[in-house]
Amino acid sequence: AYEVARQFLFEEAGEGTSDRTLSYGVSTQAWSRLWQICVPPKVKVLIWRVLLNILPTRERLRSKGIQGDVGVCGLCGAREETLHHVLLDCSFTALIWQNSPLQTEWRDHDTRDLNGWLEHILMGGDRHKTELLFMLIWNLWNERNTVVWTAKRRSPCEVVDGAVRLLQEFKEHQPTMLQPLSRAQAKWQKPPLGAIKINVDGALHVQTGSGGGGIMARDSAGCFVAARACRFSHVSSLEHAEILALRAAILFSHDLGPGPKIIEGDAQGVIQTVQTAHEDRSILSFLFSDCKFLLSQLENTSIQFAFREANRVAHRLARLAITLPGTLTWLQDPPDAVCDVLVEDIL
């Protein structure tokens, strides 16, 4: 380890940039920023290892003479697995970035130099985006390990959803770190006057392959308009349940007539995919295309992401839906199971 460190120092000194000399490729300011970012410690440690280029990529293992697989990328199987490739060039990684809320923003800076790119992001100032990006990198590396060691694969949307959920869960348990603004965003918001908001969520019972979709429509006063709970069978993943639920919500929006409607869900990856023109290549692509088509037929229906805390009614209805024999619709009174949350949402 001493030899490696010495080599680093030597190389950096050779470049002659004074603020970089003692800090392994990024400025000391960037290092201190890293420890201030509000992500789980394991994520910070991973970024720290990325900056030091000490992650055991296949290229690195090979260069150190450790026998193993040929140095091919675990995610795409097409290129040599360098850190730069996994985080920036890999075709799988490109799908992660495209399906994430960051979309193409990560490209704003020159990406030829991995550390320079990360330093640019750390110093860029937008903490929320930095947090999400680091979370995505952690999930990406995790996915790479899962593929390498167990050969199990997730779709890009599932990896993005996983990152978003982990970050949310982490923040839920960090009350002192939450800004008032994100608290406000996390609460259910009434739609504008005259509009109806339709909250939707999907749920999965893994053992039986049963999925549930929960849909709740409320007006601009926060009052109950209608609700639906749908049970889906042969559901393969949570993402599958989420897209089925979203499709059901779009159809429900159609049933509610022509007025302006906002569909809101917390499955960020799924919503992002339906919102963008980008062609989804997962096994669920036909469902995504169907949602896009149905949505394009509804003039007055838009779709948006909300934090999980703002989507509690739909979440509970989705759990309930798993236990149903089919689809249930409520038009007169809201389902008993969600009355408490309906009230809490407008307090």
Ligand SMILES: [Zn+2]
């Ligand atoms: Zn690759």
